[in-house]
Amino acid sequence: MAGHSQFKNIMHRKGRQDAARAKLFAKLAREITVAAKSGLPDPALNPRLRLAVQAARAENMPKENIERAIKKAQGGDTENYENIRYEGYGPGGVAIIVEALTDNRNRTGGAVRAIFTKYGGNLGATGSVSHMFDRIGEVVYDADKASADEMLEAAIEAGADDVQSDENGHVVTCAFEALGSVANALEEKFGQARSVKAIWRPNITTAIDESNAETVMKLISALEDDDDVQNVFSNFEVSDEVMAKLTAA
Numbered sequence: 001m002a003g004h005s006q007f008k009n010i011m012h013r014k015g016r017q018d019a020a021r022a023k024l025f026a027k028l029a030r031e032i033t034v035a036a037k038s039g040l041p042d043p044a045l046n047p048r049l050r051l052a053v054q055a056a057r058a059e060n061m062p063k064e065n066i067e068r069a070i071k072k073a074q075g076g077d078t079e080n081y082e083n084i085r086y087e088g089y090g091p092g093g094v095a096i097i098v099e100a101l102t103d104n105r106n107r108t109g110g111a112v113r114a115i116f117t118k119y120g121g122n123l124g125a126t127g128s129v130s131h132m133f134d135r136i137g138e139v140v141y142d143a144d145k146a147s148a149d150e151m152l153e154a155a156i157e158a159g160a161d162d163v164q165s166d167e168n169g170h171v172v173t174c175a176f177e178a179l180g181s182v183a184n185a186l187e188e189k190f191g192q193a194r195s196v197k198a199i200w201r202p203n204i205t206t207a208i209d210e211s212n213a214e215t216v217m218k219l220i221s222a223l224e225d226d227d228d229v230q231n232v233f234s235n236f237e238v239s240d241e242v243m244a245k246l247t248a249a
Helices: 002-014 020-040 047-058 062-073 105-119 146-157 176-190 212-225 238-247
Strands: 080-091 096-101 122-124 133-141 162-165 169-175 195-202 229-234
Touching: 020 047, 020 062, 020 096, 020 229, 047 062, 047 105, 047 176, 047 195, 080 105, 096 105, 096 212, 105 122, 105 212, 133 176, 146 162, 146 176, 162 176, 169 176, 195 229, 212 229
Parallel strands: none
Antiparallel strands: 080 096, 080 122, 096 229, 133 169, 133 195, 162 169
């Protein structure tokens, strides 16, 4: 069983989703502001901003919050943020990619390194683990939005590469460059998606036992709690038996 998506489900079931809502909105707003500042403040004419707005809408971020984040960029008094990617290993040799958006590279780098160290991991050089992942686009819909056949047909027409459907929903994947157009086409047909984002999908997974899985999940959770960290991706894999134990914990 692949690790990070199931990890997300576990943490949501434990009630972290509501507690993290404000933090999530803050991170989405930061990405919108930076995207708007990097180009035109019109999502139709700024691909990065369009993707940031799509991601925010998929998380049910209020329209006024989105508009406020765009206007903040037009004010000209925003901090200068930069995108940084950190790569490293967690317990059991698990590969981890951390995407951050920061106005202080030293602060963020120090915090990320400290978290890796605390949970038995270590940072590597850029490129040290990214070859174990593919950069792709992902659009997720709830299962009741369409049948598997309907979603597959629409995704193919939209230019997606693959669809995985089960009782938990529909996961549509596409080339990173096609994410905006695929998400737009699916939204026209099925309405707002559960999530729209660019992800690092592992092409090599690392199997770990229960002990290491617990520590890796704590490491990922600590990284995601950092204000500068936007996204965390990993390639850990655990057995159904281990996942059941972690879910019940």
